Amino acid sequence: MKKDNISVVILAGGRGERFWPKSRIKNPKQILPLLSKRTLLEDSIKRLGDLVDKDNLYVLCNKELKVALSRLKVLNKAKIIAEPVSRNTAGAIALISMLIGKKDPDSIVVVLPCDQYIDNNKKFIETLKIGIKAASLTDSIVTVGLKPSYPATGYGYINIAGALKGYKGFLFKVKNFKEKPDIKTAQKYVKSKNFLWNGGIFIFRSSKMSSLFKRYAPQIYKHIKQIASSKNFNKSLSLIYPKIKNISIDYCIMEKVRDILCVRGEFNWSDIGSWESIGRVFEKDKKGNVVTGNFTGLSVRDSIIFTEKDHFVGAIGISDFIIVQTKDATLICPKDKAQDVRKLVALLKKSKKTKKFL
Amino acid sequence: MKKDNISVVILAGGRGERFWPKSRIKNPKQILPLLSKRTLLEDSIKRLGDLVDKDNLYVLCNKELKVALSRLKVLNKAKIIAEPVSRNTAGAIALISMLIGKKDPDSIVVVLPCDQYIDNNKKFIETLKIGIKAASLTDSIVTVGLKPSYPATGYGYINIAGALKGYKGFLFKVKNFKEKPDIKTAQKYVKSKNFLWNGGIFIFRSSKMSSLFKRYAPQIYKHIKQIASSKNFNKSLSLIYPKIKNISIDYCIMEKVRDILCVRGEFNWSDIGSWESIGRVFEKDKKGNVVTGNFTGLSVRDSIIFTEKDHFVGAIGISDFIIVQTKDATLICPKDKAQDVRKLVALLKKSKKTKKFL
Numbered sequence: 009m010k011k012d013n014i015s016v017v018i019l020a021g022g023r024g025e026r027f028w029p030k031s032r033i034k035n036p037k038q039i040l041p042l043l044s045k046r047t048l049l050e051d052s053i054k055r056l057g058d059l060v061d062k063d064n065l066y067v068l069c070n071k072e073l074k075v076a077l078s079r080l081k082v083l084n085k086a087k088i089i090a091e092p093v094s095r096n097t098a099g100a101i102a103l104i105s106m107l108i109g110k111k112d113p114d115s116i117v118v119v120l121p122c123d124q125y126i127d128n129n130k131k132f133i134e135t136l137k138i139g140i141k142a143a144s145l146t147d148s149i150v151t152v153g154l155k156p157s158y159p160a161t162g163y164g165y166i167n168i169a170g171a172l173k174g175y176k177g178f179l180f181k182v183k184n185f186k187e188k189p190d191i192k193t194a195q196k197y198v199k200s201k202n203f204l205w206n207g208g209i210f211i212f213r214s215s216k217m218s219s220l221f222k223r224y225a226p227q228i229y230k231h232i233k234q235i236a237s238s239k240n241f242n243k244s245l246s247l248i249y250p251k252i253k254n255i256s257i258d259y260c261i262m263e264k265v266r267d268i269l270c271v272r273g274e275f276n277w278s279d280i281g282s283w284e285s286i287g288r289v290f291e292k293d294k295k296g297n298v299v300t301g302n303f304t305g306l307s308v309r310d311s312i313i314f315t316e317k318d319h320f321v322g323a324i325g326i327s328d329f330i331i332v333q334t335k336d337a338t339l340i341c342p343k344d345k346a347q348d349v350r351k352l353v354a355l356l357k358k359s360k361k362t363k364k365f366l
Numbered sequence: 367m368k369k370d371n372i373s374v375v376i377l378a379g380g381r382g383e384r385f386w387p388k389s390r391i392k393n394p395k396q397i398l399p400l401l402s403k404r405t406l407l408e409d410s411i412k413r414l415g416d417l418v419d420k421d422n423l424y425v426l427c428n429k430e431l432k433v434a435l436s437r438l439k440v441l442n443k444a445k446i447i448a449e450p451v452s453r454n455t456a457g458a459i460a461l462i463s464m465l466i467g468k469k470d471p472d473s474i475v476v477v478l479p480c481d482q483y484i485d486n487n488k489k490f491i492e493t494l495k496i497g498i499k500a501a502s503l504t505d506s507i508v509t510v511g512l513k514p515s516y517p518a519t520g521y522g523y524i525n526i527a528g529a530l531k532g533y534k535g536f537l538f539k540v541k542n543f544k545e546k547p548d549i550k551t552a553q554k555y556v557k558s559k560n561f562l563w564n565g566g567i568f569i570f571r572s573s574k575m576s577s578l579f580k581r582y583a584p585q586i587y588k589h590i591k592q593i594a595s596s597k598n599f600n601k602s603l604s605l606i607y608p609k610i611k612n613i614s615i616d617y618c619i620m621e622k623v624r625d626i627l628c629v630r631g632e633f634n635w636s637d638i639g640s641w642e643s644i645g646r647v648f649e650k651d652k653k654g655n656v657v658t659g660n661f662t663g664l665s666v667r668d669s670i671i672f673t674e675k676d677h678f679v680g681a682i683g684i685s686d687f688i689i690v691q692t693k694d695a696t697l698i699c700p701k702d703k704a705q706d707v708r709k710l711v712a713l714l715k716k717s718k719k720t721k722k723f724l
Contacts, residue, residue: 029680304720306710320723322387322714324699324706331698340689340698341682348682352664356680362662365678 020069020122025353026282029337092246098260106236109214128275139211139271150211153204154277159194164206182268284346378427378480384640387695450604456618464594467572486633497569497629508569511562512635517552522564540626642704
């Protein structure tokens with residue numbers, strides 16, 4: 009597989025509201041330095057090394073992020089496409105497959121979420137390369153399966169069957185996909201070696217994906233084709249894209265296709281979806297706390313604490329908490345309420361007095 | 367009783383460390399506007415109305431507070447005495463009794479803690495007047511007993527016996543004092559009408575108190591006499607006062623004297639000792655929260671939240687919490703750990719990095 013036949017698409021949609029108060033409307037999570045000194049998006053791009061030519065790199069995002077991305081040097085040559093509205097992964101992948109396919113229908117497309125933690129870039133690239141080889145040779149859709157490190161109920165799982173020959177034992181047939189399980193089922197999955205996390209990483213030939221949309225989601229295919237063949241791309245994108253069904257690629261395509269393959273990643277992985285996930289990937293101190301900034305705790309355990317420079321936080325007698333402080337706003341919530349930060353943000357939107365902190 | 371025979375002493379010792387991060391070494395709780403727009407000390411003085419001539423008003427405090435007090439106009443004529451070290455209530459009351467007694471051994475002294483909440487000033491003054499009358503006519507020590515509003519385990523109790531004639535039914539003999547009880551005992555006390563909170567308010571003739579010290583605490587008496595009769599008051603105070611035993615007036619005198627009286631206060635009272643006490647006296651919103659500043663809560667109940675102007679705090683799924691934010695420091699702790707704020711402050715003292723937030 010030649011390098012110039014490979015395209016990488018980073019899905020950077022979503023506002024990351026669950027990372028409030030660090031994430032703001034004009035400063036969404038993708039451009040926050042959540043995992044390193046670089047932003048999440050920079051981390052995602054740097055992780056690719058020289059897998060792809062920079063002019064075959066695409067970033068799909070919303071309008072606000074596109075404005076913010078102009079600040080990032082690392083995106084010099086990348087193509088940034090701003091969706092006028094979010095239409096979930098089906099819309100995004102249909103659009104990008106058709107756009108790349110117009111240039112080169114044989115090119116292999118790697119779709120990556122922006123918000124992921126990966127502990128070993130070398131193994132990550134090796135995994136992608138096996139997937140690219142498989143997608144190229146078999147013309148199948150290839151997913152990347154991640155070894156579960158705990159019984160997550162927030163992830164989908166991939167049920168894999170026998171390994172295929174010739175891929176170092178890392179490539180498997182996909183038996184089926186399992187949606188977010190309950191805790192007991194998740195515990196079973198973790199014990200079994202046949203269930204891997206579905207991290208939303210897909211590898212496919214652009215023409216293959218388009219043909220699958222044509223077959224399984226003809227409405228989406230029709231709309232996207234209109235957009236891709238229009239002379240005024242931006243205008244037709246803003247007019248037609250909102251008409252597309254808001255559905256995930258998993259429901260729309262993956263669960264309907266039989267011959268999907270799965271390459272197993274030999275690295276630790278986590279979705280970076282909420283403050284709670286930060287607690288899973290950062291190094292903890294003796295008391296199980298992840299601390300950045302000025303903090304002193306008395307009987308504080310298993311908590312995540314981010315404080316602003318020059319400000320000090322003192323806490324007493326709490327466990328499994330999230331405390332995030334920025335210049336003008338502070339969040340305090342138990343870890344098991346990390347998903348509800350989105351609800352809090354929705355509440356803040358309702359009042360003029362609180363809106364300014366979004 | 368003539369007004370110029372009455373002296374009032376406000377005990378404003380203690381640093382109020384449990385009110386960190388609002389209280390600081392250079393800004394102790396007595397000069398914080400904790401209950402109103404005025405400072406605690408100003409509230410205490412204003413509450414007296416015209417009970418006492420301002421030049422018969424005394425404030426006992428520590429060195430740092432004396433410096434800070436120069437800012438308060440309300441203290442114009444009051445005598446401010448800075449203890450070189452804190453020697454608890456025994457030392458303070460022995461000193462002040464002897465100093466006032468030197469001027470006028472017959473004068474009646476009213477000792478009040480600075481850190482108290484009282485919901486009805488008129489009834490408070492009426493109570494003091496009954497106490498002053500009783501102390502003057504009977505030459506007994508008079509305590510003020512407060513009707514318990516909940517089974518507090520943090521207060522001492524006064525066990526009262528039959529009412530004395532001629533004081534509107536508000537004056538009682540003291541049977542004995544009960545130290546901080548366990549919760550079951552406290553519940554019994556609250557049900558009984560014979561137990562009142564000991565709020566540390568005492569009324570007595572100065573010569574009477576000095577004679578009690580002479581009898582029950584001759585060492586303290588000797589030291590205080592040396593200080594009071596010295597030509598260089600400040601010098602001898604700083605040399606001799608530290609030698610005095612660190613003991614409360616309750617242990618030192620009250621529990622040994624038989625003919626103590628108690629006047630029952632017909633108002634709601636609370637010690638203002640920790641953030642938790644603020645929660646008891648402030649008006650609560652529908653969810654039981656006491657909120658000052660910019661705050662939005664999602665499933666937040668029975669909590670105390672103080673935020674700094676221009677800063678916003680959002681919290682999710684917590685009950686009975688204390689969140690106090692100042693310009694440079696924030697405290698987060700469950701209400702039942704409010705007493706441990708002192709331990710946190712002790713921890714902050716240990717490091718250069720955290721000391722600056724005290």
